[in-house]
Amino acid sequence: xxxxxxxxxxxxxxxxxxxxxxxxxxxxxxxxxxxxxxxxxxxxxxxxxxxxxxxxxxxxxxxxxxxxxxxxxxxxxxxxxxxxxxxxxxxxxxxxxxxxxxxxxxxxxxxxxxxxxxxxxxxxxxxxxxxxxxxxxxxxxxxxxxxxxxxxxxxxxxxxxxxxxxxxxxxxxxxxxxxxxxx
Amino acid sequence: xxxxxxxxxxxxxxxxxxxxxxxxxxxxxxxxxxxxxxxxxxxxxxxxxxxxxxxxxxxxxxxxxxxxxxxxxxxxxxxxxxxxxxxxxxxxxxxxxxxxxxxxxxxxxxxxxxxxxxxxxxxxxxxxxxxxxxxxxxxxxxxxxxxxxxxxxxxxxxxxxxxxxxxxxxxxxxxxxxxxxxxxxxxxxxxxxxxxxxxxxxxxxxxxxxxxxxxxxxxxxxxxxxxxxxxxxxxxxxxxxxxxxxxxxxxxxxxxxxxxxxxxxxxxxxxxxxxxxxxx
Numbered sequence: 001x002x003x004x005x006x007x008x009x010x011x012x013x014x015x016x017x018x019x020x021x022x023x024x025x026x027x028x029x030x031x032x033x034x035x036x037x038x039x040x041x042x043x044x045x046x047x048x049x050x051x052x053x054x055x056x057x058x059x060x061x062x063x064x065x066x067x068x069x070x071x072x073x074x075x076x077x078x079x080x081x082x083x084x085x086x087x088x089x090x091x092x093x094x095x096x097x098x099x100x101x102x103x104x105x106x107x108x109x110x111x112x113x114x115x116x117x118x119x120x121x122x123x124x125x126x127x128x129x130x131x132x133x134x135x136x137x138x139x140x141x142x143x144x145x146x147x148x149x150x151x152x153x154x155x156x157x158x159x160x161x162x163x164x165x166x167x168x169x170x171x172x173x174x175x176x177x178x179x180x181x182x183x
Numbered sequence: 184x185x186x187x188x189x190x191x192x193x194x195x196x197x198x199x200x201x202x203x204x205x206x207x208x209x210x211x212x213x214x215x216x217x218x219x220x221x222x223x224x225x226x227x228x229x230x231x232x233x234x235x236x237x238x239x240x241x242x243x244x245x246x247x248x249x250x251x252x253x254x255x256x257x258x259x260x261x262x263x264x265x266x267x268x269x270x271x272x273x274x275x276x277x278x279x280x281x282x283x284x285x286x287x288x289x290x291x292x293x294x295x296x297x298x299x300x301x302x303x304x305x306x307x308x309x310x311x312x313x314x315x316x317x318x319x320x321x322x323x324x325x326x327x328x329x330x331x332x333x334x335x336x337x338x339x340x341x342x343x344x345x346x347x348x349x350x351x352x353x354x355x356x357x358x359x360x361x362x363x364x365x366x367x368x369x370x371x372x373x374x375x376x377x378x379x380x381x382x383x384x385x386x387x388x389x390x391x392x393x394x395x396x397x398x399x400x401x402x403x404x405x406x407x408x409x410x411x412x413x414x415x416x417x418x419x420x421x422x423x424x425x426x427x428x429x430x431x432x433x434x435x436x437x438x439x440x441x442x443x444x445x446x447x448x449x450x451x452x453x454x455x456x457x458x459x460x461x462x463x
Contacts, residue, residue: 074250162424182418
């Protein structure tokens with residue numbers, strides 16, 4: 001099913017998303033990848049504040065290429081989500097509602113998605129030029145020294161993603177493959 | 184003896200880094216186009232069409248095809264009658280990478296130390312493989328390698344008794360474990376034989392062979408065809424979201440090995456299988 005949602009995303013709205021849905025996101029999302037997650041995790045361990053609110057927000061696992069003049073961002077496709085698996089359950093428990101990446105997640109992440117009524121989306125890997133066209137603005141809000149790995153606040157319009165893991169724990173990577181398996 | 188100024192090499196490398204990150208080679212473009220026509224899954228076709236749009240936007244607006252503009256892997260085949268002048272060749276190559284990534288708005292993805300992890304901010308150093316060949320030419324291949332797929336690559340030190348079935352299992356295991364993480368449809372580079380490091384370098388180099396060309400060794404060609412069919416029967420599909428296009432090609436290189444060994448390396452590349460080749 002095709003759905004249009006706005007970000008931030010409430011748990012009520014997230015509950016309407018089903019594994020396999022094609023979703024267009026409009027609104028505000030945040031980027032964070034390996035190094036930013038490590039820092040956020042350390043901040044939590046030291047009881048320090050996070051650079052942005054987790055509640056109802058969506059994190060996009062992405063580190064862009066530099067923007068050319070006149071553009072908000074460079075190439076901007078998803079990175080492999082499993083590298084963030086160590087950190088994701090803590091953020092989900094703090095209210096994070098959605099993650100955008102590509103590739104498999106651990107059982108711990110899937111459990112945390114179900115426990116919190118959150119959602120894991122995939123964007124098409126290796127389509128960074130196309131995806132950059134759905135990003136209207138980009139602003140570094142934390143960890144500027146990390147370069148491409150800094151945390152960015154993005155305004156997106158009709159950003160195309162697919163629901164992989166929904167709040168019931170259905171996983172498109174597992175179900176879709178069986179449909180075309182000819183072994 | 185032919186003399187080449189290393190400054191010329193720098194200029195070539197710079198241009199090739201930018202070119203490879205914005206334009207795929209013709210064989211890769213037609214393989215992706217063919218896949219669009221043959222894919223059975225609706226979502227799979229939709230994803231493959233997005234990849235076509237992505238390539239068009241990349242080339243027209245000069246936005247890198249993928250934000251992971253890779254670590255610059257460079258093969259340099261140097262004719263033994265060539266003499267380099269004007270400085271250190273390796274420094275000249277790295278200077279080309281530096282200029283290409285800084286001036287070409289490419290992402291800087293290299294950290295200086297694997298554990299301390301401080302970004303070098305200019306994507307150097309490159310990974311350079313030198314080879315001395317007959318003649319007075321220099322062939323350069325710049326192949327920026329993204330790490331989503333690099334991370335899913337494997338080396339298996341099989342036993343001779345494992346034979347061809349062991350090799351097939353190793354390749355299929357690597358591809359299935361990679362699944363959606365490696366951004367399928369992928370290109371699968373394989374090195375069989377040699378030593379631990381030789382098979383890995385062969386696998387990497389196999390990725391630079393055009394995807395519409397097979398090995399010249401008849402049994403290896405058959406193996407490439409059989410494995411491609413088996414990989415595409417896995418159902419993984421474009422983006423790992425189900426379908427009949429999981430790989431565009433399986434390219435296998437072989438080399439003599441030791442009586443006690445059967446090394447196999449599988450270097451997986453995503454659909455952004457980039458390389459720029461020049462003969463100087």
